[in-house]
Amino acid sequence: MLQRLSNLTLGLVPVVLALLFTTVILIIVGAPPGEAYRNILQGALESPDKWASVVTAMVPLLLCSAGLLVTFAAGLWNIGVEGQIVAGALLATWLALNLTLPPILFIPLLLVAGLIGGALWGLLAGLLRVYGGVHEIFGGVGLNFIAIVLTNYLIFGPWKPADGATMSGTDPFPPAAWLPRLGDLPVYPTAVVLALAAVALMYFALRGTTWGLKLKAIGKNQRSAFLMGIPTSRYMLGAFLVCGALAGLAGSIQAIGVRQRLIPGVSGGYGFLALLVVLLAGYRPLWVIPIALFFAAVGVGSPRLELSMQLDSALGGTLEGIIVLFVLLAQGVKRKA
Amino acid sequence: MKIEALDIRKYFGPVRANDGITLTVEPGSIHGLLGENGAGKTTLMKILTGFISADGGETRLDGRPVRFASPAESIRHGIGMLHQEPLDFPPLKVLDNLLLAFEDRLIPGRQQVRRVLEELCRRFNFSIDPDARVNTLTVGERQQLEILRLLALGAEVIILDEPTTGISAPQKVLLFATLRRLAKEEGKSVIFVSHKLEEVEELCDRVTVLRQGKVTGHIEAPFRAEQLVQLMFGQSLLRSDRSRVPLGEPALELQDVTVQTYRLTVSHMSLAVRAGEVIGLAGLEGSGQRLMLRACAGLQRPSSGRVRLQGDDFTRRSYRDFLAAGVAYLPAGRIEEGLIRGLTLTEHYVLTQRGHQPLFIDWVGAAEGMQHKIAEFNIRGQSGTPVEALSGGNQQRALLSLLPPVLKVLAMEHPTRGLDIESAMWVWEQLLERRKSGTAILFISADLDELMEHSDRIIVFSGGVMASPIDAAATSIEELGYLIGGVRDNS
Ligand SMILES: Nc1ncnc2c1ncn2[C@@H]1O[C@H](COP(=O)(O)OP(=O)(O)OP(=O)(O)O)[C@@H](O)[C@H]1O
Ligand SMILES: [Mg+2]
Numbered sequence: 001m002l003q004r005l006s007n008l009t010l011g012l013v014p015v016v017l018a019l020l021f022t023t024v025i026l027i028i029v030g031a032p033p034g035e036a037y038r039n040i041l042q043g044a045l046e047s048p049d050k051w052a053s054v055v056t057a058m059v060p061l062l063l064c065s066a067g068l069l070v071t072f073a074a075g076l077w078n079i080g081v082e083g084q085i086v087a088g089a090l091l092a093t094w095l096a097l098n099l100t101l102p103p104i105l106f107i108p109l110l111l112v113a114g115l116i117g118g119a120l121w122g123l124l125a126g127l128l129r130v131y132g133g134v135h136e137i138f139g140g141v142g143l144n145f146i147a148i149v150l151t152n153y154l155i156f157g158p159w160k161p162a163d164g165a166t167m168s169g170t171d172p173f174p175p176a177a178w179l180p181r182l183g184d185l186p187v188y189p190t191a192v193v194l195a196l197a198a199v200a201l202m203y204f205a206l207r208g209t210t211w212g213l214k215l216k217a218i219g220k221n222q223r224s225a226f227l228m229g230i231p232t233s234r235y236m237l238g239a240f241l242v243c244g245a246l247a248g249l250a251g252s253i254q255a256i257g258v259r260q261r262l263i264p265g266v267s268g269g270y271g272f273l274a275l276l277v278v279l280l281a282g283y284r285p286l287w288v289i290p291i292a293l294f295f296a297a298v299g300v301g302s303p304r305l306e307l308s309m310q311l312d313s314a315l316g317g318t319l320e321g322i323i324v325l326f327v328l329l330a331q332g333v334k335r336k337a
Numbered sequence: 338m339k340i341e342a343l344d345i346r347k348y349f350g351p352v353r354a355n356d357g358i359t360l361t362v363e364p365g366s367i368h369g370l371l372g373e374n375g376a377g378k379t380t381l382m383k384i385l386t387g388f389i390s391a392d393g394g395e396t397r398l399d400g401r402p403v404r405f406a407s408p409a410e411s412i413r414h415g416i417g418m419l420h421q422e423p424l425d426f427p428p429l430k431v432l433d434n435l436l437l438a439f440e441d442r443l444i445p446g447r448q449q450v451r452r453v454l455e456e457l458c459r460r461f462n463f464s465i466d467p468d469a470r471v472n473t474l475t476v477g478e479r480q481q482l483e484i485l486r487l488l489a490l491g492a493e494v495i496i497l498d499e500p501t502t503g504i505s506a507p508q509k510v511l512l513f514a515t516l517r518r519l520a521k522e523e524g525k526s527v528i529f530v531s532h533k534l535e536e537v538e539e540l541c542d543r544v545t546v547l548r549q550g551k552v553t554g555h556i557e558a559p560f561r562a563e564q565l566v567q568l569m570f571g572q573s574l575l576r577s578d579r580s581r582v583p584l585g586e587p588a589l590e591l592q593d594v595t596v597q598t599y600r601l602t603v604s605h606m607s608l609a610v611r612a613g614e615v616i617g618l619a620g621l622e623g624s625g626q627r628l629m630l631r632a633c634a635g636l637q638r639p640s641s642g643r644v645r646l647q648g649d650d651f652t653r654r655s656y657r658d659f660l661a662a663g664v665a666y667l668p669a670g671r672i673e674e675g676l677i678r679g680l681t682l683t684e685h686y687v688l689t690q691r692g693h694q695p696l697f698i699d700w701v702g703a704a705e706g707m708q709h710k711i712a713e714f715n716i717r718g719q720s721g722t723p724v725e726a727l728s729g730g731n732q733q734r735a736l737l738s739l740l741p742p743v744l745k746v747l748a749m750e751h752p753t754r755g756l757d758i759e760s761a762m763w764v765w766e767q768l769l770e771r772r773k774s775g776t777a778i779l780f781i782s783a784d785l786d787e788l789m790e791h792s793d794r795i796i797v798f799s800g801g802v803m804a805s806p807i808d809a810a811a812t813s814i815e816e817l818g819y820l821i822g823g824v825r826d827n828s
Contacts, residue, residue, distance in 0.1 A: 210687065210694045216680065217688055223674040227636075228688055229660045 014326035021326070022319045031311055040316060043304030044297040052187035056258060057296035059188070060085065060250035062195035064274030065281070065288045066202045067243030072283050073206055074239040075219030080125040080140030081247045082271030083147035084118040088248020089255040090151060091117030093262040096173040096255070097159060103176045107190075110177055110256050111249060118248015119241045121147065126240030130233045136240075152264055159262065169263035179257035188257045196289075198246055203285035215239060247271060273299075276324045282331070295320055338399055338415055338493040338526055339364055340385070345394035347380050349726060352717070354380040355391070356550035362494070367520045367527045369541030371534070373569050373757040374730020375717045376547040378530045379421055382496050385528075386418045387411040417487030419480060421498040421530075421729055421755070431474070431482060432467040438486050457485045461515050473600075475622045477508030484515065495519065496528040499729075501536055502754045505621045505783065506818060513540055532757035534565050570759055584793075585612030586647070588777035589633055589746050594642030596628045603628050606642070606803045608796070610746070612775035617782060617792030617809065619821050624798035626781050627750065633779060634666040634748045635659030646745065660691070663745035667752065669781075671732045676724040682735060683707045683720045689739040710738040715763075729755040737764060744771065749780040753787060765791055785814050785821075797821055 026033040044054055064081050071078035078084075091113045101109065121143060128139040156165040179188045206212035217225040218232050226232045254266050277295055281287035302316025340362045347355040354377045362368040372378050384391045387405025395402050398414060405411040408418070429437070435450050454467050463481045471479065480500060487495055497516075501509050517540070519525040531537055537544055538560050546554045546568040553568040587609040595604040603625035610616055618626040631637035632644060635656040644652045646662050668674040676685060686707040687698055707720040714734045718727050727735060733756055740747070752768065753761035768778060769791070782788050788795055794806040797820045804820070 208698055208700075209696050210698055211696065213680075213684060213687055213698065217677050217684075220679045221674075221677040224677045225688075226656075227666060227668060227674055229657055229691070230688070231657065 014330040015323055018319065018323040018326045021322055022315075025318070026315075029311070031309060036305060036309060036311065036315070039304045039308055040298060040301035042301070044301030048185060050300060052182070052185035053300045054293070054296045055187050055192060057299050058292050059191045059195045059253060060268070060270035061274050061277055061292040061295060062199050062288065063246045063250040063253075064243075064271050065277045065292060066195075066198035066285075067246035068274055068278045069202045069206060069283060069285055069288070070215065071239045071243045072278060073212065073219050074215045074236055075222070076129070076236065076239060077137050078122070078125065078140060078240065078243050079137050079275070080122065080143045081243060081274065082267050082269070083140070083144035084121045084125075084244040084247035085251035085254070085267040085271050086144075086147035086151055087121030087244070088114035088116075088118035088251030089262060089266045090147075090154065090251075091248070092252035092255050093154075093159070093170065093173075096177040097170065100174065101176065103178075103180075106176050107179060107256070111190075111194075111252055114248045114250075114252020114255075115245040116248065118251060119245035121248065122240040122242075122244015123237060125244075126237040129240075130236050148264075151262070151266065155262060155264060167264060169259070169261045172261045173256060177256050178260050179253060186258075188253065191253045191257055194249065194253075198249075199285055199288055206285065211235075273320070276320060280324050280327050340416070340494050340526060340528075341397040341400075342381065342385060343395045343397065345381060345384055345396075346392045347377075347384060347389070348392055353550045355384065355394075357394070358547065358550070358552055360545045360552065360555070362526045362528055363543075364493075364526050365520055365524045366542045367516055367529055367540055369537040369544035370528060370530045370547065371532060371537050371544055371565060371569060372547035373532060374734075374755075374760050375549075375728040376532075376569075377550040378532075378547055379498055379728065381547070382418060382498055382528070382530060385411070386416055386496065388418075412487070412490050412492065415491060415493035416496070417490065417492035417494070418496040419483050419487070419498060419500055421502075428470050428472045430467070431465055431469050431471055434471050434482065435486055435489065438490055453489055454485065457488060461485075461518070462511060463515075475505070475508075477504035477512070477622075480504060480508075480512070481515075492525070494526045494528070496530070498530045499532070499755060500529070501531070501533065502751075502783075506785070506821070516540065532569070534562055534758070537565070538562065566758075569757070582613045582772045584614050585775050587645075588612045588614075588647060588775070589779075590643075590645040590648075591629075591633070592643040592645065594629075594632055594639045594644060596632050596637050597640045598628065598637075601625060601628065601801050603798075603801045603803060606632075608803075608806065610777045610779065612745070612777055613772040615769070615772065615778045615780070615791055615793050616806065617780060617788040617795040618798065619782070619785070619788050619795055619817060620798030621821060622783070625801045625803060626796075626798040629798070629803060630748050630750065630779060630781055631666075633746065634664050636666060663741075663743065665740050665744050665747050667736060667740075667747070667749040669750035669754065671729070671736055672725060675736050676732060678725045679723060681721050681723050682711070682716075682718060685724065685735070685739055686710065686720075689741075691741050710735075714738040714767075730757060730760050733764070734760065737767065743774055744776045747771065747776050747778045749778070751782055752780050753782075753784070761787075785817050788817065789814055 023033040026036050044050055064085065068078060068081060092110045095113050096110055099106065125136055125139045125143055128134040129136045155169055159170045161171045179190060181187065182189050214230045214235055217230060218235055222232055250270065251266060254268065255262055259266065273295055277288055277291050280291050298316040298320055302313040305311040305315055306313045342358060342360050345355050345358045358381055370378050383389045385396060387407050387410055397403065403414060432447060432451055432454065435454060436447065451467050458465055463485065465478055465482055474482065500512060504512065516527050516529065520527050529541055541558060543555065543557050544560065545552055546565065548569060548571065589610045591606050591608045594606045595602065601623065606629055618630060620626045628637055632639055635651065635654060635658065639652060643650055646664065651659060651662065672678060683704045687703045704720045711718065711720065714737060716734045716738065717731050724732060724735060753764055756764060789809055792809040795809050795812065795817065796806045797804045
């Protein structure tokens with residue numbers, strides 16, 4: 001009981017510290033902190049539209065986090081998740097621009113294309129790691145860069161709109177490729193269901209299957225796992241594949257749902273943010289959901305700072321980053337104690 | 338320096354690792370700490386050196402109460418420890434490794450450290466090359482380096498936790514000479530942790546025996562072996578006679594096998610091991626026996642020659658094929674490459690089930706299965722215990738308990754390293770029992786008694802050369818010792 005309680009306070013202390021820290025920053029830049037926080041909250045919650053946006057922003061976070069739970073379990077730092085989102089979006093875009101099908105076939109096809117595109121990009125990072133000896137962080141950074149460059153090339157080259165290329169991306173996809181909304185609200189029920197299902201699936205897979213246990217074994221001690229007869233290379237590639245697929249699904253949802261076209265920054269930094277979500281959740285699947293909600297809300301609410309207080313909306317991101325740092329700090333201190 | 342532990346207590350959940358231990362170590366003496374596996378020896382030493390904190394009790398140095406928050410603090414007070422599981426050594430040069438030790442003291446340049454090192458080496462007859470890389474040193478040499486490091490840091494009390502496991506016979510002689518010298522001539526206090534009676538009898542002035550977290554006796558030299566055994570185990574031990582089993586067909590054959598690594602080449606190994614046979618592999622560490630053993634288990638691909646399992650050519654097959662064919666490999670580093678830190682015994686049980694593994698884990702069934710193993714192998718721990726919380730000996734029991742029931746070939750590095758006599762005897766009973774179902778056993782050991790007692794044939798390795806097998810019944814410990822050390826004495 002006492003243990004429980006102290007774990008809880010240990011979890012809360014860093015969040016409180018981070019809020020204090022941000023408050024100090026706000027005071028230094030001369031903005032009333034209370035009003036800033038209220039603005040973020042209002043910005044996220046003031047209307048059904050905003051609520052819907054928050055849920056929509058949660059979708060890529062949840063999908064990527066679900067994937068990252070798998071790679072983290074295997075002890076892998078899949079920084080390439082950002083590029084895997086892009087790869088999923090690219091494959092989906094290619095089909096969306098070149099096919100005409102009824103929505104009932106088209107949309108599932110595009111979602112599967114996202115899964116495949118991301119999986120392939122993830123597999124590439126995996127092959128580099130397992131057979132090329134390239135650490136997945138370096139491989140991931142490289143592949144992220146390539147994915148972005150490739151997107152820009154396609155948008156300004158082969159896929160450029162008929163009336164000339166701009167930063168606003170390709171032509172909109174044909175309406176048959178659009179992910180259906182919930183009435184007029186900017187929220188996509190299919191996407192939400194898929195995202196929650198992904199987290200639930202990983203929750204059960206990691207705690208209750210031999211597959212998950214073997215991944216954990218590899219993550220904690222690859223040598224022992226190998227000697228026990230676990231095919232470590234295959235499992236590591238599998239982890240990259242699964243994470244890439246989920247990230248790619250997020251990418252295709254961004255393209256055919258939120259944007260209805262391919263834009264240069266289609267990944268929107270959700271991959272990196274998802275890394276923070278999973279770190280903050282301490283790799284526990286169920287914690288991912290409330291944390292993703294919080295991150296999504298801050299992301300949707302922060303632009304209000306700019307409108308009503310002339311503060312940079314990056315403040316929201318700063319707050320998120322600081323919380324993660326404080327939580328990691330608290331964990332580090334706890335380990336040393 | 339005089340060191341006193343008063344009523345030290347440390348509980349891990351229900352386990353009373355230290356249950357009111359009191360002991361005094363006088364300066365200038367070698368104090369033995371004897372106890373079976375899991376008796377609480379390492380725990381007590383970790384408390385004295387600030388690695389973990391006690392739940393109760395007091396430590397005094399020269400009569401003054403002290404409390405250390407970290408090993409660094411304890412070494413500043415002059416207490417240094419050599420650990421049971423060698424801590425990781427980064428692949429640095431010997432000299433840089435020593436330099437690191439001084440990071441927070443303003444000892445200047447490398448030249449000075451080099452002089453200190455050479456001076457210390459001369460004093461203790463050690464031969465460590467200051468420019469060698471630490472990861473190329475043998476366990477014995479790393480140990481010498483550790484001792485020098487502690488001395489250079491000004492240690493007055495030196496604690497050695499089972500220091501003789503894994504070092505060669507001549508290195509052991511040198512180690513004992515060093516310890517005597519430190520105590521008798523330089524007035525240091527030495528605490529020597531062991532569960533080997535002979536070593537304690539040979540070396541120590543005084544011994545404290547632990548059993549299940551409590552002190553069962555303090556005795557002065559000379560010791561009587563039966564008395565120590567009685568205190569350690571609460572009973573006297575009977576040696577069981579080794580039964581003979583009829584040997585079967587060759588289970589494993591090496592035909593003119595050569596293995597090559599960048600450090601060592603072992604060439605032209607030929608051997609046929611028959612079902613039910615026990616082969617002991619002897620030699621100084623790094624003489625090629627480990628490469629040979631790994632080639633037998635499919636972990637090291639030969640550069641030429643053939644490896645056959647029951648007549649089938651396995652030369653190019655993967656380790657997993659070897660596993661599927663009934664080969665098992667037990668590494669020396671139990672927690673480094675055998676078990677998985679952070680996972681429980683039950684989780685290990687699930688992972689090591691061979692054959693078809695269902696996708697969904699039956700946790701209840703697995704916990705029950707592990708519970709059986711715990712009872713059968715007398716492991717001190719629960720099914721939910723993470724393996725790193727087991728004592729060294731119990732980790733080995735856990736590894737053995739996880740081996741599949743039927744095996745064709747069992748390849749082991751140091752099967753009883755770190756086990757007390759009782760456990761070691763018990764382990765060998767289990768292993769030898771497997772011969773009846775036709776398991777061929779190959780094992781590496783640094784313990785000549787163990788090699789002589791349990792092998793049918795012994796193969797001596799020396800500098801990458803595999804000698805032809807000798808019949809264990811037709812040789813003696815002296816001869817074996819000579820064969821091992823005779824070619825090159827690199828202590
Ligand atoms: N961190 C820990 N968590 C839980 N239990 C522990 C922990 N460390 C040790 N124990 C338990 O405390 C008891 C004493 O362990 P200790 O390592 O001190 O034994 P030991 O005498 O050194 O044995 P060995 O000869 O096998 O090394 C064991 O039962 C062990 O399982
Ligand atoms: Mg111990």
